Amino acid sequence: MNVINVLKERGFIAQMTHEDEIIELFDKEKVTFYIGFDPTADSLHVGHFLGMMVMAHMQRAGHRPICLVGGGTGTIGDPSGKSDMRRMLTDEVIQHNCDCFKKQMQRFIDFSDDKAFIVNNGDWLRNLNYIELLRSVGTHFTVNRMLAAECYKQRMEKGLTFLEFNYMIMQAYDFWELNNRYNCKLEMGGDDQWSNIIAGVELIRRKESKPAFGLTFTLLTTSEGKKMGKTESGALWLDAEKTSPYEFYQYWRNVNDADVEKCLSLLTFLPMDEVRRLGALKDQEINEAKKVLAFEVTKLIHGEEEALKAEEAAKALFSGQGNLENAPTIEITKADIGAKLLDVLTRASVFASKGEGRRLITQGGLSINNERVNSIELEIAENMFTDNTALIRKGKKNYFRLVIVEK
Known part of the structure; x- marks a missing residue:
């Protein structure tokens, strides 16, 4: 099956610039494509997980x-979807972040034997001569x-800086550069990147008179249209130090019933027949589908061992089965006896x-050993x-072990 049809069936594709030509291209050759x-x-x-799943499906099909990590564009900041200008980053921070990205991408993409590349647009954008850029692009x-x-409309009311105004040109230049260097014919990205992607497609077609294409994939949203991946503490990170495997597992275990099939389709490699079967479960049975979703997604990001630990911790906390040691743990010492629970x-x-x-305590949302904490002064x-x-227990579903350790 043409990989475009695979992506369509799984619900990835939002828009394509030249649909018939793209399908024909993927029928006849191995295509080099990029995501930034x-x-x-x-x-x-x-x-970002959604984009990496798209890349993995494409690579599995032989493409x-x-x-592309934005060591150059990261110095400007994409205005897409933002009402305010992004925070400016130093060169050192940008390089560190790029290095972190590379390690995480290797879980999904095989970079051996030139099967894939990681490139940094800072390698060419930082050396551009401004006058030459104006004349050629x-x-x-x-x-x-x-x-x-x-991508610019939302910023016009508060004021679009000239710095940000250049972002579209920089992204279009990236596609043109990758086309020249690697014969890259397709740029992909989230649907909020549509305008930027079209700019690159048109630049190559006008400047080089060569075919170039763009494709956007759907943004990861709930059935109510809200972006997924937001937790009480912020973003749902792929780094275990920022979001623990247990927290990651629990996020997917608790998604709304209406979102289970979509998440299984987009964020796992389960066959679509199994996705549809699990997505059709109702009432209490849908919880079994959620367990499959949580395990499969956590396994992809953190590995099978960590997924099993998270699963065990969830069993221990919610059904009295499994290994409680894998639950999120807060370590204190004897010196903390007598301290306020709120402070700790x-x-x-x-x-x-x-x-x-x-x-939370005033609203009755905190308990210790299944007894409600009624005072903010509790020691x-x-x-x-x-x-x-x-x-x-914090709220209905967030559990933590409070453990006294010797130090």
């Missing part, structure tokens, strides 16, 4: 991915057409702030612990 990742943090997050862009692009949990980042902790006492362990 701007290094705005030191870890990829679940929004060659280029993972600027003539192919009209300001009125650029201002009509969706805030220090351990269970609460983002003491204010959040006070509100930690030795009789709370069995074998140096107490169980904290």
Whole structure:
């Protein structure tokens, strides 16, 4: 089956620039394509996960991915989907973030024997001569057409800086450069990148009179249209130090019933017959589909061993079965006996702030050993612990082990 049909069946594709030509291209040759990742943090997050799944499907079908990290464009910042200008990053931070991305991408993409490349657009964008760029590329862009692009509209009210205005040109230049260097014929990205991708396609077609194509994939949203991957503590990161495998597992275990089939289709490699079977389960049975989803997604990101640990921890906390040692753990010492529980949990980042902790306790949303905490002044006492362990529950589904350790 043509990989474009695979992506369609699984629900990835949002828009294509030349659909019939793209399908024909993938029928007759192995295609080099690219997806860009701007290094705005030191870890990829679940929004990037979708792009890596697309690359993995494409590579499995015999096509060659280029993972482009934005060491150059990252110095500007993409205005797409943003109402405010992005924070400016130093060169050192950008390089560190790019290095972190490479390690995470290797879980999905086989970079051996030139089956895929990781390239940094800083290698060419940082050396550009501004006058030469204006003469060779600027003539192919009209300001009125650029201002009509969706990615700029949101910024016009607050003020679009000239720095950000150049982002579309930089991204188009990337596609042109990759086309020349690697015969890259297709740029892919999230649907919020549509305007930027079209710019690159048109630049190559006008400047080189060669075929070039663009394809966007759907953004990862809930059935209500909200972006997925947001937690109480922020983004759902792919780095285990920023989002633990257990937290990652629990996020997918608790998705809405209506989102299970979509997530199974987009974020796992399960056959579509199995995806549809699991997605059709109703009432209590849908929980079995959620367990499969959580395990499969966690296995892809963190490996099977960590997925099994997360699964065991969930069993221990919610059904009394499995290994509780794999649950999220907060370590304290004997010196913490007598300290306020609120202070200890805030220090351990269970609460983002003491204010959040006070509100939750006042609303009855915190318990220790299945007993509601009724006072924000509650102090930690030795009789709370069995074998140096107490169980904290925040809200309905967030559990933590509070463990006394010798230090």
